[in-house]
Amino acid sequence: MSSVSGLLAGKSVLITGASAGIGAAAARVFCREGAAVTLVARREAELAALAAELAAAGHRARYAVADVSRAADAARAVAVAVREFGRLDAAFNNAGVSVPAEPMHLMDDAAYDTVMDTNVRGVWNCMRYEVAAMLEGGGGGSIVNNSSTAGLVATVACSPYIASKHAVIGLTRAAANEYGPAGIRVNALATGGTRSDMLAGWLAGDHPAREEAMAGKAMLRRLAEAREIAEAAAWLCSDRSSYVTGAAVPVEGGRLSR
Numbered sequence: 001m002s003s004v005s006g007l008l009a010g011k012s013v014l015i016t017g018a019s020a021g022i023g024a025a026a027a028r029v030f031c032r033e034g035a036a037v038t039l040v041a042r043r044e045a046e047l048a049a050l051a052a053e054l055a056a057a058g059h060r061a062r063y064a065v066a067d068v069s070r071a072a073d074a075a076r077a078v079a080v081a082v083r084e085f086g087r088l089d090a091a092f093n094n095a096g097v098s099v100p101a102e103p104m105h106l107m108d109d110a111a112y113d114t115v116m117d118t119n120v121r122g123v124w125n126c127m128r129y130e131v132a133a134m135l136e137g138g139g140g141g142s143i144v145n146n147s148s149t150a151g152l153v154a155t156v157a158c159s160p161y162i163a164s165k166h167a168v169i170g171l172t173r174a175a176a177n178e179y180g181p182a183g184i185r186v187n188a189l190a191t192g193g194t195r196s197d198m199l200a201g202w203l204a205g206d207h208p209a210r211e212e213a214m215a216g217k218a219m220l221r222r223l224a225e226a227r228e229i230a231e232a233a234a235w236l237c238s239d240r241s242s243y244v245t246g247a248a249v250p251v252e253g254g255r256l257s258r
């Protein structure tokens with residue numbers, strides 16, 4: 001019997017976008033729940049510091065410096081998880097970017113490419129190697145892709161971001177349908193406004209007033225803490241959500257029902 005207890009006891013879980021915000025919070029929550037984690041992002045210093053923090057607390061954490069928009073990087077990151085922990089049980093594909101909100105006709109191609117390359121191609125790249133590793137392991141698996149309320153409705157004034165997050169839900173449903181028979185579940189989070197560097201970017205300028213306006217749209221009348229999104233991801237990664245797949249799970253304080 002494993003000496004580790006928790007929702008993710010003994011599971012090998014890969015987290016992208018783990019150098020900051022929701023991904024870093026997920027690393028702490030998943031470890032608390034017994035997972036061995038592989039942290040993935042582009043900034044090595046942040047990943048190394050987080051891995052050291054987790055190891056000092058007695059957890060198992062490794063990291064892979066990778067740009068998820070590059071297939072070879074995604075392949076290498078998944079290979080690190082399998083090499084270090086013997087297999088891959090779950091993945092939280094959370095890496096994402098946004099660009100300043102502007103009317104569509106004023107945006108340039110670079111803004112579109114930046115968002116699509118990370119948010120859509122990144123999820124595509126990661127899922128393909130994750131699924132391959134899970135099929136190889138033969139024990140099923142669980143993949144969680146971080147979409148957004150903007151993956152379901154036009155909650156922000158940034159068209160490439162909205163398009164990218166809708167695409168994440170499309171990829172989620174496609175993969176859930178393809179790999180359900182192999183016992184691999186794939187879900188998305190329809191994440192609401194959450195305190196992070198990305199949100200600070202959106203709120204730049206008139207910060208308190210914009211924050212209040214955004215928070216006020218949720219039934220709970222506040223923004224999420226990154227940890228609250230990570231808790232939902234942990235449940236979806238775990239066997240406790242065993243009959244949930246192909247879903248876009250709202251974690252948005254009631255924003256979409258109001």
Ligand SMILES: NC(=O)c1ccc[n+]([C@@H]2O[C@H](COP(=O)([O-])OP(=O)(O)OC[C@H]3O[C@@H](n4cnc5c(N)ncnc54)[C@H](OP(=O)(O)O)[C@@H]3O)[C@@H](O)[C@H]2O)c1
Pocket residue numbers: 016017018019020021022023040041042043044046066067068069094095096097118122146147148149191192193194195196197198199
């Ligand atoms: N905050 C919100 O209000 C909110 C709402 C809905 C959905 N979301 C989604 O939640 C996810 C996490 O966002 P956050 O708020 O935690 O933002 P954040 O604090 O800016 O963190 C973004 C993370 O993604 C990583 N990343 C970006 N591009 C990458 C790439 N090409 N390859 C690998 N890693 C990359 C960043 O690390 P490096 O820079 O080190 O690569 C960082 O760790 C995103 O997908 C975002 O769209 C956020």
